[in-house]
Amino acid sequence: MIIRKLVYFTAKAIQNIRQFLLINLITVGIISLSLIVLSSFLMISLTLQKYLDTWKRQVPVAVYIKDGLPPDETTAVRQKIMNFHEVEEVSFISPEEAIRSLQEIFPGQAHVFGSLKENPLPASFEIRLKVGYQSPERLRTLAGNLERIPGVDEVEYAKDWIEGYESFFNFVNTVAWTIGTIIVFATIFIVSNTIRLTVYARREEIEIMKLVGASNLFIRIPFLFEGIVQGLLGAVLALIALYGSFRLCAGWLVHQSFLPLQYVQISFLPLNYGLFILIGGMATGLLGSFFALGRYLRVS
Amino acid sequence: MIQMFHVYKIYPPNYRAVADANLKIDKGEFVFVIGPSGAGKTTLLKLIFGAEPPTKGQIIVDGINTVRAKTSTIPLLRRRVGFVFQDFKLLNHRSVYDNVALALEVLGLKKKLIRKRVLQVLKQVGLLNRINAIPPALSGGEQQRVAIARAIVNDPILLLADEPTGNLDADITKEIMKLFKVINSWGTTVVIATHNKNLLSYHPTKLIVLKKGSVQGVFVSSHKNSGSFVPQNVQ
Ligand SMILES: Nc1ncnc2c1ncn2[C@@H]1O[C@H](COP(=O)(O)OP(=O)(O)OP(=O)(O)O)[C@@H](O)[C@H]1O
Ligand SMILES: [Mg+2]
Numbered sequence: 001m002i003i004r005k006l007v008y009f010t011a012k013a014i015q016n017i018r019q020f021l022l023i024n025l026i027t028v029g030i031i032s033l034s035l036i037v038l039s040s041f042l043m044i045s046l047t048l049q050k051y052l053d054t055w056k057r058q059v060p061v062a063v064y065i066k067d068g069l070p071p072d073e074t075t076a077v078r079q080k081i082m083n084f085h086e087v088e089e090v091s092f093i094s095p096e097e098a099i100r101s102l103q104e105i106f107p108g109q110a111h112v113f114g115s116l117k118e119n120p121l122p123a124s125f126e127i128r129l130k131v132g133y134q135s136p137e138r139l140r141t142l143a144g145n146l147e148r149i150p151g152v153d154e155v156e157y158a159k160d161w162i163e164g165y166e167s168f169f170n171f172v173n174t175v176a177w178t179i180g181t182i183i184v185f186a187t188i189f190i191v192s193n194t195i196r197l198t199v200y201a202r203r204e205e206i207e208i209m210k211l212v213g214a215s216n217l218f219i220r221i222p223f224l225f226e227g228i229v230q231g232l233l234g235a236v237l238a239l240i241a242l243y244g245s246f247r248l249c250a251g252w253l254v255h256q257s258f259l260p261l262q263y264v265q266i267s268f269l270p271l272n273y274g275l276f277i278l279i280g281g282m283a284t285g286l287l288g289s290f291f292a293l294g295r296y297l298r299v300s
Numbered sequence: 301m302i303q304m305f306h307v308y309k310i311y312p313p314n315y316r317a318v319a320d321a322n323l324k325i326d327k328g329e330f331v332f333v334i335g336p337s338g339a340g341k342t343t344l345l346k347l348i349f350g351a352e353p354p355t356k357g358q359i360i361v362d363g364i365n366t367v368r369a370k371t372s373t374i375p376l377l378r379r380r381v382g383f384v385f386q387d388f389k390l391l392n393h394r395s396v397y398d399n400v401a402l403a404l405e406v407l408g409l410k411k412k413l414i415r416k417r418v419l420q421v422l423k424q425v426g427l428l429n430r431i432n433a434i435p436p437a438l439s440g441g442e443q444q445r446v447a448i449a450r451a452i453v454n455d456p457i458l459l460l461a462d463e464p465t466g467n468l469d470a471d472i473t474k475e476i477m478k479l480f481k482v483i484n485s486w487g488t489t490v491v492i493a494t495h496n497k498n499l500l501s502y503h504p505t506k507l508i509v510l511k512k513g514s515v516q517g518v519f520v521s522s523h524k525n526s527g528s529f530v531p532q533n534v535q
Binding site: 001004005008204205207208209210211212213214215216218 | 351371372375376377378379380381383385389390391402403405406407408410450454
């Protein structure tokens with residue numbers, strides 16, 4: 001019984017779509033376009049997030065210790081740093097090591113460092129933080145606390161960078177969400193108008209169906225199916241297009257030297273996002289047709 | 301089967317299509333509603349069918365008060381009532397078969413069963429040779445018979461027929477009236493609205509005379525299905 005009805009309703013919905021094939025195809029195209037835009041936003045957001053995380057994990061916090069601090073006090077400072085639960089790893093950088101790494105970074109200028117009478121670089125501890133402790137506020141507090149350890153001269157981390165990147169990320173996210181919401185509503189509106197057209201074309205049939213005793217639901221369901229079918233088709237198209245362009249672009253992007261993407265894989269949407277797009281497409285179609293039917297189809 | 305209490309239908313702005321109608325039609329009756337054009341016959345049938353709400357009064361059909369009933373019970377009532385519309389109300393883009401099948405599709409019946417029943421009814425109205433035609437390709441009388449077929453295809457407990465023989469010649473009128481009689485003999489209450497007095501030879505159990513919206517008289521036949529119809533005024 002239920003299967004028979006499903007078959008009947010689906011057949012009706014397909015019949016509706018075929019009657020206005022062009023306008024339905026355009027609607028499917030629009031649904032698919034808006035899903036593509038939304039998913040691109042999602043991909044950009046995911047990639048940025050991943051990049052931010054990787055980058056933050058590498059953010060070094062340098063704790064410079066006072067000049068000429070005796071070794072036992074240096075050990076005490078190290079111990080105190082280790083006591084912070086945010087700290088994952090601490091390594092000691094002696095002034096000599098600091099010079100050496102500078103020379104590695106600027107190999108051409110080796111003679112400059114060699115000509116120095118006295119090593120101007122202080123000894124320091126380089127701290128790596130545990131994942132999840134890199135937010136700007138947490139870093140600020142941690143830096144303050146570290147600075148209060150006796151024997152510590154100065155604490156340095158890429159404060160401006162982190163805060164700048166974070167606010168950029170938030171900005172991009174907000175813009176994406178705003179545009180995304182507008183797109184969703186516009187799509188629902190377009191679907192709703194297409195369905196309304198079919199309903200209008202079928203108003204005579206609807207009237208007669210009511211006269212022979214069709215319930216409101218019985219009349220509505222084919223139109224709701226029509227919306228769902230449109231949404232589903234749109235979503236499938238969108239997924240195909242997204243995957244195709246992802247395969248084309250991802251390889252190319254990674255090999256572009258102007259983008260610092262070596263550490264990061266561009267994320268294609270994970271499986272559950274694919275499902276999300278399918279369900280989102282169907283929900284858009286369903287909502288669109290639901291609104292289209294709102295005013296019509298009362299028993300008379 | 302049908303009861304009307306002080307039913308009024310006033311069309312805007314202030315036109316009384318039906319005024320203070322009090323009627324009682326029992327199960328199994330064969331009723332004629334007769335009156336000149338504009339008397340309110342169609343309006344009366346539509347009121348019974350729930351296609352128009354009365355301005356005033358109460359209507360009870362098969363135990364359901366159509367005025368007070370929830371909107372969802374009206375479709376359930378209509379599935380048990382057949383209506384032959386004066387203007388047929390056929391779908392012009394669908395075949396004769398589809399038009400008749402529609403009344404069974406809303407019941408959710410199996411395709412096979414629908415097919416069997418539709419063909420059976422189309423045979424009864426003499427349209428088996430036209431099942432694939434669309435209504436505009438049919439004569440007025442043929443269209444009327446499609447409308448009749450659709451109204452009886454679901455074995456209604458009540459058949460409301462609005463001028464069902466208006467476009468039919470004498471021979472087909474005879475056939476259709478015989479069909480109505482058969483359906484009536486199986487227990488369906490039949491109410492036929494017409495201005496054609498000749499139909500009185502088909503022995504109604506009750507005759508309702510309408511004029512300018514008011515019931516002029518209700519005549520009950522002395523002997524049900526007796527050879528001679530002797531109307532008597534009961535009002
Ligand atoms: N929807 C409507 N709006 C306004 N007036 C209407 C409406 N329907 C019917 N009427 C009026 O109500 C009166 C009764 O109409 P109705 O259709 O019931 O007559 P009838 O007896 O069926 O006539 P006929 O034999 O010509 O079919 C008519 O004068 C008609 O003009
Ligand atoms: Mg009429």
